[in-house]
Amino acid sequence: MTLTRQLVINEVVNNQQLCEVFLCAPQGGMRKSNRTNTLTLISDKTKLYDDKVVGDIYHYTGMGQIGDQKMSGQNLTLAESDINAVEVHFFEVMKPREYTYRGQVELAGEPYQGQQKDQDGRQRLVWIFPLSLKDSKAKFTKLPSARNDKLELEEEFNEIQQFENLPIQQTEKERLIKGRIGQGKFKKILLDRECKCALCGVTDPRVLIASHIKPWSTSTNEERLDVNNGLLLCPNHDALFDKHLISFDIQGKIVISQTLAETARVFLNIHEGLRVKLNKKQLGYMKEHYQKLN
Ligand SMILES: [Zn+2]
Known part of the structure; x- marks a missing residue:
């Protein structure tokens, strides 16, 4: 099944509309939908500071808020997205409850591990996914850490x-x-x-x-x-x-x-x-x- 409707690049939707388009769960930064065969990534600028944009590449931190992140679940889906045919869609949240669609993304390199602090302030290992936008007209917001x-x-x-x-x-x-x-x-x-x-x-x-x-x-x-x-x-x-x-x-x-x-x-x-x-x-x-x- 494809998406229930096509989104326009830079279109702003709320959480409910997002879920209706992708038929995904209403929470989480990485939302997998088997029904639309998509993985929706949400970069919440109001919460997240460790992601960075270098050139045109977005370095997206994987899933798992406490302890070392594992290469499983959604992280694995994203890591294999060049071979598993799952479409990866990308949103940025600049203001609470406003999801700005940046289009489809693809892996721009091998996922790699980095050190970041978790919710409790403890150092832990995370997975970072270099991503680039498929549509050349689309752009990530550059928000350095x-x-x-x-x-x-x-x-x-x-x-x-x-x-x-x-x-x-x-x-x-x-x-x-x-x-x-x-x-x-x-x-x-x-x-x-x-x-x-x-x-x-x-x-x-x-x-x-x-x-x-x-x-x-x-x-x-x-x-x-x-x-x-x-x-x-x-x-x-x-x-x-x-x-x-x-x-x-x-x-x-x-x-x-x-x-x-x-x-x-x-x-x-x-x-x-x-x-x-x-x-x-x-x-x-x-x-x-x-x-x-x-
Ligand atoms: Zn003024």
């Missing part, structure tokens, strides 16, 4: 720190630093997480700006590297935030400077009803910003 992110960020920030020694005015330095942060790795990580301006619908990465909530100049090195100290905004909303003409209270509700005229509010697309979703850490950084509202 948290560890890689941190290394790259540190490198970038060391470079930015050099700006502080430049024989130029403080305001000029701050402008340089802000510009560099707003376009680099820090922004990339925020983009992967937020996708759009925290206040409006602007999604074009070319104009979105990543800023520190607590400014670079007063942050410790740790705070500078903390993505929770970041906010992704469109140019207008970034300018308002940067100049302390807007801020956010402990509920994430916008507070607007009394000095900002009504017409400016209209043209800059802000009003009292706006709110942003901030996690606890972001709120911690916001406190100081809030107190400096003009």
Whole structure:
């Protein structure tokens, strides 16, 4: 039996729809269906950090959450997928309950073993499957591991720190630093997480700006590297935030400077009803910003 319907690359479905198409179980990261002769792989970015994409190859971690993973069950089905005629379909979860279809995948090399921590934090052996997409138009989301992110960020920030020694005015330095942060790795990580301006619908990465909530100049090195100290905004909303003409209270509700005229509010697309979703850490950084509202 074939699939109950064909999915389009990048189509987003919920779990129930996914199960209806593949006639598979509603849980698990690797779901085998004998009825459709498929193996559905789910890469849940909201939970998983050890998978990585190198070039166009996705290094997918096999099944088994505790202890050493075994080459059996679904892992074996995937390892033999070049000879067992089971179709392997691939989904990515970027947000809870949203499954984005990336198309069919095939083994791009021999499965290999690696070391990863299990649920309880113990080192164990896992099986890793190099996979490539069959459709040349399809693409995996590149989401490097948290560890890689941190290394790259540190490198970038060391470079930015050099700006502080430049024989130029403080305001000029701050402008340089802000510009560099707003376009680099820090922004990339925020983009992967937020996708759009925290206040409006602007999604074009070319104009979105990543800023520190607590400014670079007063942050410790740790705070500078903390993505929770970041906010992704469109140019207008970034300018308002940067100049302390807007801020956010402990509920994430916008507070607007009394000095900002009504017409400016209209043209800059802000009003009292706006709110942003901030996690606890972001709120911690916001406190100081809030107190400096003009
Ligand atoms: Zn905006």
